[in-house]
Each structure stands twice: as structure tokens, then as C-alpha cells.
Amino acid sequence: MTAAGRRRRETVRMQAAELFEQKVKPTEVARRLRVSRKSAYQWHQLWRDGGVQALVSRGPSGSRCRLSPRCLEKLAAYLEQGPAAHGWVEDQVWTAARVATLIGRKFHVSYSVSGATRLMHRLGFSPQVPARRVAERDEQAVTTWKEATWAEVKEPGRPAGATSASRTRQASPAGRPGDAPGAGAAAPRS
Known part of the structure; x- marks a missing residue:
């Protein structure tokens, strides 16, 4: 709130x-x-x-922050430096898991991923989700495959008339083929 x-x-x-x-x-x-x-x-x-x-309100609920105001300032400065300055050189993305790890390394305090996310928001940052793409990805080849090959191999969807408007009512046993399970159930009792 x-x-x-x-x-x-x-x-x-x-x-x-x-x-x-x-x-x-x-x-x-x-x-x-x-x-x-x-x-x-x-x-x-x-x-x-x-x-x-x-x-009278007793202030915001939840657990108090485990980092002092001075540590929060240091954390903000570390986040400003970027992930590469702290060992994550593969991309320039601060994920919540990385921030939780950074807090543990620098301040010896354990934070969950969700706790690190809340702390990042409090400091004006947001966790990023890295795009998992291969460095050698050929966008032209992907586009060509989607346009030519995918259209050929994609199975057509169900025809519109094949579905039932009512999912809660079973079909009548009388309408089943003679060899279908339960087909004999529709026979009148003598």
C-alpha cells in the first residue's frame, strides 16, 4: 500500500x-x-x-529492512556500477537473483529473490529478465523458416463445427455408433 x-x-x-x-x-x-x-x-x-x-496506524506492515540506510546507499551505488563490475559479464542485466547474491556477498545478509525485488523497487531499480538468444542467431534464416517451412508443417486447427457448445452435458448414448463404449446403455429395459 x-x-x-x-x-x-x-x-x-x-x-x-x-x-x-x-x-x-x-x-x-x-x-x-x-x-x-x-x-x-x-x-x-x-x-x-x-x-x-x-x-492509530503503527506504520507499514511487514518485516523491517535488514540493511541499514548506509548499506542501502552502498547497494544503490553497486547497482549503478552495473553487473559487469561485480562479475556478471555475459550481459548488462540486474536480475533479482543476482541482486540477492550481491547483497549476500557485500553485506553478508541473506535475501530471497522476491525480497531483493522489493528492495530494488525501493531503491528505484527494477529487475530485468535477460533475453535468452544465441549469439549466432540468424534473423533472416528464422524469418524465412517461419514464412516457408512453418506454413507447410503446421497442422490445421479443428474445424469450427467439430466442437460442442455445451461442455457440461454428455452426448446422448443413442447417438453413439453401435461399437462405441456405452452404446448399449441407451437400449430400453424390458
Whole structure:
């Protein structure tokens, strides 16, 4: 959630507290403030147990950053230097896995790939996905193959009339060929 979203949410909770003090029921609070009834009831419970102070935000949720502000500055500088400066010379791409490895090497702190991604976004970077292409790839040969060979070997799709409009209803057993499984099931009982 963004900082603006958190501020709005806290403002709404404070409005809810004012309404609770005026003896307005949680269902009416939910309607007036355009929030779910579940949120209104949870806020009402918090308000009853701890007053307005119980509804004050405690800051963003989640675990705190394991790198100090100084380490974050260093990490940003390392990312600015590029991957080649840190041993990844095959391409100039910062992947989240590489950033997690870099954090482990430089700061001796373990980060998951998703944690490294969040940290990169926090620093204004985004992880890149390297294009896996062969260096010797011949684009002209690929285009020629797609236009000539692929058109010949590609199997045609199913004709439009071969599909059923209803996937939930089985075909009638009476319409099956005599040697098909279950064909005898349609015979009337005597």
C-alpha cells in the first residue's frame, strides 16, 4: 500500500472512531465511510478495547529492512556500477537473483529473490529478465523458416463445427455408433 493509501486509511479509521463515540453502529459506519462491514466491526472492537489510540496506524506492515540506510546507499551505488563490475559479464542485466547474491556477498545478509525485488523497487531499480538468444542467431534464416517451412508443417486447427457448445452435458448414448463404449446403455429395459 502506498503512503497516500495508508494516510487515507488512517483518516477513515479516525472518522470511524468519531462515529463510534457518537454511538453510531458499525453497519452504519461501514455504509457512511464506504468500507466493508468486516472492517467496521474490527475497528469497533479495537475502539472498544483501546479507544481512539488503538485505531492509530503503527506504520507499514511487514518485516523491517535488514540493511541499514548506509548499506542501502552502498547497494544503490553497486547497482549503478552495473553487473559487469561485480562479475556478471555475459550481459548488462540486474536480475533479482543476482541482486540477492550481491547483497549476500557485500553485506553478508541473506535475501530471497522476491525480497531483493522489493528492495530494488525501493531503491528505484527494477529487475530485468535477460533475453535468452544465441549469439549466432540468424534473423533472416528464422524469418524465412517461419514464412516457408512453418506454413507447410503446421497442422490445421479443428474445424469450427467439430466442437460442442455445451461442455457440461454428455452426448446422448443413442447417438453413439453401435461399437462405441456405452452404446448399449441407451437400449430400453424390458
